[in-house]
Amino acid sequence: MPLTKRIIPCLDVKNGRVVKGLHFMSIKDAGDPVLLAKKYSDDGADELIFLDITASEEQREIIKTLVTKVAQVIDIPFTVGGGVKTLQHARDILLSGADKVAINTGAVKNPKILTELMELFGKQCVVVAIDAKRNYNTEKGKNIFSEGDQKFWFEVFIYGGKKETGLDAIEWAKKVENLGAGEILLTSIDKDGTKDGYDIILTKGIVNSVPIPVIASGGCGKEDHMLQVFKETDVDAALAASIFHYETHAVDKVKQYLKENSIPVRL
Amino acid sequence: MVKVAIFDYGAGNIFSLKNSLEKNNATVDIITSFDKANNYSGILLPGVGNFDPAIRSIRDYSKIDFQDYVQDKIPVLGICLGMEMFFEKSEEGNEKGLGVMEGEVIILPKTMKVPHMGWNNIKIKKQSKILEGIKDSSWVYFVHSFIARPKKEEVVKAESDYGINIPAVVEKVNFFGTQFHPEKSGKIGSVMINNFLSECKK
Numbered sequence: 001m002p003l004t005k006r007i008i009p010c011l012d013v014k015n016g017r018v019v020k021g022l023h024f025m026s027i028k029d030a031g032d033p034v035l036l037a038k039k040y041s042d043d044g045a046d047e048l049i050f051l052d053i054t055a056s057e058e059q060r061e062i063i064k065t066l067v068t069k070v071a072q073v074i075d076i077p078f079t080v081g082g083g084v085k086t087l088q089h090a091r092d093i094l095l096s097g098a099d100k101v102a103i104n105t106g107a108v109k110n111p112k113i114l115t116e117l118m119e120l121f122g123k124q125c126v127v128v129a130i131d132a133k134r135n136y137n138t139e140k141g142k143n144i145f146s147e148g149d150q151k152f153w154f155e156v157f158i159y160g161g162k163k164e165t166g167l168d169a170i171e172w173a174k175k176v177e178n179l180g181a182g183e184i185l186l187t188s189i190d191k192d193g194t195k196d197g198y199d200i201i202l203t204k205g206i207v208n209s210v211p212i213p214v215i216a217s218g219g220c221g222k223e224d225h226m227l228q229v230f231k232e233t234d235v236d237a238a239l240a241a242s243i244f245h246y247e248t249h250a251v252d253k254v255k256q257y258l259k260e261n262s263i264p265v266r267l
Numbered sequence: 268m269v270k271v272a273i274f275d276y277g278a279g280n281i282f283s284l285k286n287s288l289e290k291n292n293a294t295v296d297i298i299t300s301f302d303k304a305n306n307y308s309g310i311l312l313p314g315v316g317n318f319d320p321a322i323r324s325i326r327d328y329s330k331i332d333f334q335d336y337v338q339d340k341i342p343v344l345g346i347c348l349g350m351e352m353f354f355e356k357s358e359e360g361n362e363k364g365l366g367v368m369e370g371e372v373i374i375l376p377k378t379m380k381v382p383h384m385g386w387n388n389i390k391i392k393k394q395s396k397i398l399e400g401i402k403d404s405s406w407v408y409f410v411h412s413f414i415a416r417p418k419k420e421e422v423v424k425a426e427s428d429y430g431i432n433i434p435a436v437v438e439k440v441n442f443f444g445t446q447f448h449p450e451k452s453g454k455i456g457s458v459m460i461n462n463f464l465s466e467c468k469k
Contacts, residue, residue: 003429004386004406041453046386071282077408077451097282099410099451121278122317124382124410182382211377213384236385266386266406 004264005230006046006237007255008215009244011036013082014053016062020241034069040244041074043251046266048074049102049185049215049239052082053160060089064096071097079127081185085109087116094121102185104129105158108165108172111179118180128181131157132169132202133189143170145201154202161189169202170209177210184210185239188218195221195242198229207234215239223254230263269467270294271309274301276324278316284346287450291461302330309467310337314347314448318372318413319360321348326362333365342441342466343367344397347411350437350444359413367442370417379430384410387427387447389435395424397436397443397462405455407435407447414446441466 011018017031029035037048050070052063060083067080080093081102090101090113107114107128117126134152138144142153154169173184186206188199196219203216213236216229220240229238243249255265271288273281275297288295288311296307312325325333337343345353354364357372364372375381388404409427415434417423425436427446437444443463449456 002387003383003409006385068282071280072286075283075287075451075453075456077410077448094280095282097280097286099280099283119317122315123412124384125280125315183384211380212382213380236380 002264003236004046004266005235005258006215007226007251007258007265008047008049008237008239009040009045009251010049010051010217010239010241012051012053012241013063013066016054016066019053020245033066034073037070037078038073040251041076044255044267045076045251046237047076048078050078050080050082051102052080054083064092067093067096067098079185081127081129087113087120090117091120094125100125100127100183102127102129104131107176108156108158108167111175114176114179114181118182123180123182126181127183127185128173128176129185129187130169130173130176130206131161131187131189133157133161133164134202142168143205145205147201154205157189161192170205173206173210177212181212183213183215185215185217191219192217194219197221197225198238200229200232203229203235204233213237223249223257226254227258227261227263230258268292268294269308269464270296270306271311271464271467272296272298272307273311273313274325275299275313276316276321278320280315281313284311284313284450287457287460288464291457291464293464293467299324300328300330301325301333301336305336305341307341309342309344309463312343312345312349312352314349316348317359318348318351318357319362322352322360322362322364325352325365334367337441339440342443342463344463345442345444346448346450347446350446351413351415353437353442353444354415354417357413368415368417368422368437368439368444369419370415372413372415374413375411375429376431382410382412383429383433387429389425389427389447391425393421393424395436395438395443396466397438397445397459398424399462400458401455407445407449407452407455409433409447411446415444
């Protein structure tokens, strides 16, 4: 049996509370990240990812307390990301009990933070989050992909998908791997929120360019989308948020479905 | 209550290991050197950090040598890097290992994705105290870039398949090692932690 494909629920946390619509009959307070983490862990999630979307720096202490509380109730790995820009901030998260820290804008602005983190904590703690978007303005020197008669390259965006960088996502992925990233959390901006399925072309492009594990994210609206991304690419893990927010798509049911369709999962 | 100590090399998350031990009713101290008389029933070498700095933190700040500290009676559980340190040397660094098991630690071949990260199952080869009550093919969580190459096959109690055979559980007298992270391996991992604590009680 090879390594299983990992199914990873993602929780957006703001000021210590989970935001976005959650619809659980079994949990009275669906905004409590600790209760949700426990539920997902009990349901068979392979890992969890928390993205802290708290705006102000002063509120950042909250995330440390939260990380510790979550670590107390689960016994699976978890990653914390969102707004991590300094070594100190990343350190705080890891020493509070997280297993990995995800960095996006912070890595683009200051790539050497990845090497510093790797040297301190090891490669396996360093996740680089890449938010990529198709750019149809094809330039020389970019990795060009096509779908139908459209040609495009994948551009890295920062600040929560708001600002373009001019960086080619494929080249950026290779660079972060060299600098010390142990894993890539890859989000398609085009697909995010569409519930239309993962960006297969993007996922394949990155997975085939780097020797480290990649997590596909953005666009998952049903279990078939997970099946598709695992069948059509060599991606290691699939992240989803909204589908797990309803009891009908509990993690164990999604994994059962994948297993029935010959995807190796832990059940 | 059984009292154990986690050796902290100063690098990263030992929180979940402490938590897992406490959930299994142990009292846990965090120590950074071996210099007081050993009144612990068990010692844990956790799985975060880098080979050379971790070896140095054990060797350089302690008045008592590791092997004299635990002798052949205090159970020691080495997790991931902690298990790798049991061997004589590692391709991750230049320092000599603890040398309680013969063999070396090598980097995973580049033919597979490195790190080996995620849930894989273990093939139980021989009886082991750590594996009591664990079914063959149970899922455990791995995250590592190096693997042990023990000189003596009999120390390997369970293996995992990642294109090549990975020694997943090793055991020799009072030394127990897991390449995976029991503290991150759900209920299965908790059973193993509990098995180790039972050894500590003896």
